[in-house]
Amino acid sequence: MRLIIRYFFRTLRLVLTPFMLLSEKLSTPKGAARSVEDQAEVDRACQKLALYQFSACPFCIKVRKEIARLGLNIETRDAQHDSKHRAALEAGGGRIKVPCLLITHEESEPEWLYESDAINTWLQNRFPVHA
Template sequence: MRVLIRYFFRGVRLVLAPIMLISEKLSTPTAVDRTPEQQALVDQECQRLALYQFRSCPFCIKVRKEMARLGLKIELRDAQLDPAHKQALLKGGGKVKVPCLKITHDDGREEWMYESDTINTWLHKQFG
């Protein structure tokens, strides 16, 4: 019975994943307007950030849309397909759960932020 349920949900994911990715592309908002100097400062701040994500995760899509809305160039790390990123997420954050925003502070300290709403709120507070 468990195997049947597992295969059912895998099939659902296989069907829905392309639809969700196409929907993301079609509904991605335009970025906020900034001067080139302001955008350069934002881009510099974004170099300290990395988003661990799964490509077709709806919560990751939600964070990527907020990044697009705010015009953020944050490195995306696929924790589903790249074993090195998956291991880094497990080691640094303590669990393989996405989305997860890795924030490297000026003093070298790393902060791992989970939950799409928490990440979006933090991004909007920092860059909105």
């Protein structure tokens, strides 16, 4: 019975994945408008960030949409299909759970931030968009 349930959900995931990715593509907002200097400063700050994610994870999609809305150039790392990134996530963050934002600090240990709402809040506070 457990095997049947597992294959049911795998099949469901395979069927829904293209629709989720298409929906993300169609509904991703435009990036925030900044001056060239401000965007260059934001891009420099984003070099210290990396998002560990799975492509079809709804919570990862939520974070990627917020990254797009804020106009951020954050590296995304596929922890589902790339064994190197998966191992780094487990070794650094302590568990394989996505989304996870790696925040590299200058003078302290890296910070591994889990949970889509926590990541989005951190990004909104760190990179506010002024209307």
